[in-house]
Amino acid sequence: MSRKAPRRIGIHISIAGGIQKAAERARDMGCNTLQIFSSSPRQWAASELSRPHCEHFLRLRENYDLKPLVIHTNYLINLASSDQLFLQKSIEAFRGEVERALDLCADYLVLHPGSFRGADRSRGLLQTAAAIAASTKGLDLVKGGLTILIENSAGAEFSLGGSFEQVAEVIHHLHGIIPVAACIESAHRRRNYRP
Numbered sequence: 638m639s640r641k642a643p644r645r646i647g648i649h650i651s652i653a654g655g656i657q658k659a660a661e662r663a664r665d666m667g668c669n670t671l672q673i674f675s676s677s678p679r680q681w682a683a684s685e686l687s688r689p690h691c692e693h694f695l696r697l698r699e700n701y702d703l704k705p706l707v708i709h710t711n712y713l714i715n716l717a718s719s720d721q722l723f724l725q726k727s728i729e730a731f732r733g734e735v736e737r738a739l740d741l742c743a744d745y746l747v748l749h750p751g752s753f754r755g756a757d758r759s760r761g762l763l764q765t766a767a768a769i770a771a772s773t774k775g776l777d778l779v780k781g782g783l784t785i786l787i788e789n790s791a792g793a794e795f796s797l798g799g800s801f802e803q804v805a806e807v808i809h810h811l812h813g814i815i816p817v818a819a820c821i822e823s824a825h826r827r828r829n830y831r832p
């Protein structure tokens with residue numbers, strides 16, 4: 638006999654006032670899963686997650702049966718950037734995202750493939766994959782139960798991930814390196830990536 642898993646429904650929820658508040662908000666709205674930013678999505682400097690808040694958040698998620706936990710990465714990160722300084726900054730920021738996701742016992746970390754201005758598309762996709770691999774070096778995503786989700790994008794002129802084939806290409810490059818899968822965005826808002 639097959640047992641169907643209960644359907645999981647949730648939305649992106651603010652962590653204003655402390656990460657534990659997101660769990661309360663999710664429950665109040667009747668969600669049984671949630672997506673959050675683990676820091677401000679438009680700032681490079683990440684705010685420190687306080688240990689007691691993290692532990693409180695984990696307990697609440699357990700009590701309210703809120704799973705999976707999805708984190709969406711900062712909008713400034715562009716792992717396909719052809720500007721070396723910007724790329725380095727993006728790699729460091731993405732590594733911080735992965736570390737925070739592991740600290741929070743998140744199940745998924747969502748990333749847009751970025752923008753390849755100045756290079757060709759397939760090189761951009763390859764660079765994004767290489768930058769993801771570099772950012773996660775030495776971090777045990779398997780042990781942490783964390784999967785990186787590559788999310789499609791609106792497909793603006795230089796943006797990567799405008800088609801499912803491009804998302805698949807990044808996943809293919811990372812196969813066997815880290816746990817990776819796809820996330821489908823249906824809102825399709827255009828984002829303005831930096832260099």
Ligand SMILES: [Zn+2]
Nearest residue numbers: 709749788822
């Ligand atoms: Zn997104």
